[in-house]
Amino acid sequence: MLLIDFMIISFIIGFLRKGNLKGLSEIPLRRLEIIFASFIIRYMPLFLKGSLKEFASNHIIAISIISYTLLLCGLFSNWHIKPLRPVAIGVFLNFLVIVANGGKMPVSLWAVDAAGLQDYKADLFNPDYLYHTALTPSTRLAILGDIIPLPRPYPNPRVFSIGDLLMAAGVFILIQEAMLKKMSSSGKIKGR
Numbered sequence: 001m002l003l004i005d006f007m008i009i010s011f012i013i014g015f016l017r018k019g020n021l022k023g024l025s026e027i028p029l030r031r032l033e034i035i036f037a038s039f040i041i042r043y044m045p046l047f048l049k050g051s052l053k054e055f056a057s058n059h060i061i062a063i064s065i066i067s068y069t070l071l072l073c074g075l076f077s078n079w080h081i082k083p084l085r086p087v088a089i090g091v092f093l094n095f096l097v098i099v100a101n102g103g104k105m106p107v108s109l110w111a112v113d114a115a116g117l118q119d120y121k122a123d124l125f126n127p128d129y130l131y132h133t134a135l136t137p138s139t140r141l142a143i144l145g146d147i148i149p150l151p152r153p154y155p156n157p158r159v160f161s162i163g164d165l166l167m168a169a170g171v172f173i174l175i176q177e178a179m180l181k182k183m184s185s186s187g188k189i190k191g192r
Contacts, residue, residue, distance in 0.1 A: 002150075002160045006168035010175035019179030027178050031077040038070035045130055057128050061103035068095040083174035090166030097144035097161070106135040106145035111159040114149035 014020075045056035045063060056063060072095065075088035098105050107124055124134035135145050146159045160168075 002158060002164045002168045003171055005156060005158075006172045007175065010172040011179070014176055014179030017176075017180060019176070019181070021179065023178035023181045024175070026181075027081065027174070029078055029081070031074045034070050034077075035074035038067045038074065041070065042067035054128075057130060060130060061099070064095075064098050064103040068098070081174065083170045083177065085170065086166040087170035087174075090163040090168075090170065093144050093163035093166070094161060097141040097163075100140040101133065101145075104129075104131055104133040105161070106139045106142060107132050107159055108135045108142075108145060108147040108149075111147050111149040115151045115157045115159050117157060117159065 041063060045053065045060075048056055068091065071091055072088065075084060075091060078084045079088070094105065109121060109124070112118065112121055112124070121134075123129045124132055132146070135142055135147070139145065144161060144163060146161045146164070148160050148162070148165070150158050150160065
């Protein structure tokens with residue numbers, strides 16, 4: 001996930017800027033339990049086997065709607081933290097395209113080739129592949145799909161969406177501000 005890459009990069013830059021992790025614990029986050037529940041629901045099917053995995057595959061649209069709805073509720077309850085606003089908008093954009101396409105994120109085959117990830121292509125045509133599918137002429141809201149390639153020399157080539165970019169940028173800024181303790185006396189990030 002691009003989000004994890006940006007988190008790691010933000011931590012490294014934060015340390016290079018002489019920041020520390022203490023500020024992360026001071027971010028006034030609300031409803032974390034809803035956010036964690038959304039991730040459990042979203043990613044648990046990846047660890048299922050046999051008939052349970054088949055059940056998850058057959059109900060991926062419901063799993064996507066439930067997990068994304070919980071995540072959006074958690075993020076919108078943190079609207080007071082400005083760097084989380086682009087994260088919420090990015091999640092919403094991904095949610096729209098995923099729901100519009102049967103619970104799966106459409107992925108541009110051109111972008112897969114441009115990123116040098118040709119071995120990944122066959123999975124996109126496998127109906128049992130849980131979270132992604134090939135972008136085709138019948139794809140709805142294709143502009144919101146995984147259409148942006150990030151090839152080498154980037155060490156972890158990938159394809160991502162506009163929503164992913166918004167999420168990654170918001171998390172990057174949040175970590176920078178927290179590590180550099182740009183917090184007000186009320187505990188909120190300054191200027192946010």
